[in-house]
Amino acid sequence: MLYSVIMAGGTGTRFWPLSRRKNPKQVISLAEGPSLFERTVARLKRLVPPERTYVVTRAELAPTLRALAPQLPRENVIGEPVGRDSAAAVFLGASIIAHKDGQAVILVSAADHLIAPAARFRAAVRKASGLARHGFLVTFGIPPTRPSTAYGYVECGAALPGVAGAFRVRRFHEKPSSRTARRYLRAKRFFWNSGLFVWKAATILDAARRFAPEHFAAISPLGALHGAAGFQASLAAAYRKVNRISIDYAIMEKARNVAMLKADFDWADVGGPLALRRCMKADGAGNIHIGLVDLLDSRDCVAVSGDDRLLALFGCEDLVVIQTPDATLVCPADRAEELKKLVSRLDARSDTAEFL
């Protein structure tokens, strides 16, 4: 049976100041309508029932997510005591699910991706589940539409016989330089690493045992404790023993049974504010604007007034401006993916850390 684990622990740093630690981008309504987390839960509804849907997040965010998805059993929203990156979160979900169902297949997805149309996504997940049942760790590869330097890439090898769009994975590549990204785009065999995975609980735990034995030793016993009284304390103890490492580094780059399924749905990682360009319609001058904004002689800007103050841009080009009730960000669009640098610096200043 299919289970789902939603990874919802992100701090949304790149979407500051709309996104804050206590109110990260996955839980806020970026344009209008439901938050990214709610959209993610809704997208999975027809694939996986609520009792088989799990959320792994930061402990401080768990109450917010439970309130946004009240249909999920309370204990299915798991709050990590500290962030240990995606490997720990993936193993935690798999351990809990494997304890309930030895044959479980798990869809791992992020809470801050935009995916459409839902029907095509569901069909793709079902196809991936078939591969997963054969023992593959399946990752979705997104056909790149531009030489993005914001994503990691999956380089695929031989096609897997009998499954259209499925390939062996040759290598995972980190975020490339612009030049390398252009080469990847031309070469056709490189795909964006979506962070969307499908695998059997047993397969990923086997891989953990082999490639991340400390993680496996610390985390796999938690499956049997889930739902019991001492769970949070055991979780805290286990997390103290493991390093921060992503699932890509810990497993995907090492395992041999990795398959890539070419995605035929639209996908966007809502990283920074430029993502608004992908989910909103621009005006005639290429500007995206939300709220009380006036744009004169300006083009290709993203301008958000997150309160009832007026935001006026005059003569601006390719600029991101976001104002909120307590903080305003101004940065050129081509720096928007590097916002982590700014946030680190604000964090280090005694008079600005409170704005994160």
Place this chain on the structure above:
Amino acid sequence: MLYSVIMAGGTGTRFWPLSRRKNPKQVISLAEGPSLFERTVARLKRLVPPERTYVVTRAELAPTLRALAPQLPRENVIGEPVGRDSAAAVFLGASIIAHKDGQAVILVSAADHLIAPAARFRAAVRKASGLARHGFLVTFGIPPTRPSTAYGYVECGAALPGVAGAFRVRRFHEKPSSRTARRYLRAKRFFWNSGLFVWKAATILDAARRFAPEHFAAISPLGALHGAAGFQASLAAAYRKVNRISIDYAIMEKARNVAMLKADFDWADVGGPLALRRCMKADGAGNIHIGLVDLLDSRDCVAVSGDDRLLALFGCEDLVVIQTPDATLVCPADRAEELKKLVSRLDARSDTAEFL
């Protein structure tokens, strides 16, 4: 005896959103310390006593200015019922002063200029007064330090014998193109038109009679009415009869008895936000910042947080960003002198006019 008329009716459009109609730039504290109006009054203190100092402003602004300069007699702060540009204001002041003192010499200055050092300014005014007593309309010409397109220029002709730095004026020129401004800078005989004038009340009223007879007919009788009960009503009636015209167009470009005195003091017209570059010290990267501002990888920016919100600029260059409790402006520095365009547009939008 020397009198002073401070022209303080400006709306400060170019300094929006720090400057508002009801709170224009001459009355606000731009960086720290006294407002431009208070600085102007203080600068004149050792030249002209309060009872000989007059202020011409918009009626709605008169109470604010009286509060900022309580040492001035209440009736010396004259509120115009409608704006009629500088010619009407100059003639009004001259008519009132001439009625009191037939030999009066008047220093006309703007409320939004920065001038230093004060002692050198005072000496220059005394020198100009000497020329004025000989029947000249004296304007101060500022030696240009860059090819500014934001100022009008005075082209000087023959030196006036016996007074160092004094010249006949050949012509007044409007704000030039960049190319023309560069030519002016090279030619050495062009000076910035400061809008600082010294003349006898009688001389400027003679010029008004000759070159602006409608203004003269409407306004000169007001001198005798000043301080009496019906003054405001007479003023309103007179102003209904005159056109909007600047003193440059109405008189200076037409009169033959115009002299220019080369200024040997520092002068800046605080037009738009770039003026902050002239009155504040930049950081190592050329940025001017006021308030809670963080500038990362940014240079040559002017960033003002006019409340307790954080303003963060990341990767910006040569940008002006001003945030206030209800409005934020973002524009490249090279467009900052054109802010009137933006303000006109905001004025025309039903949902933004309230922010002016």
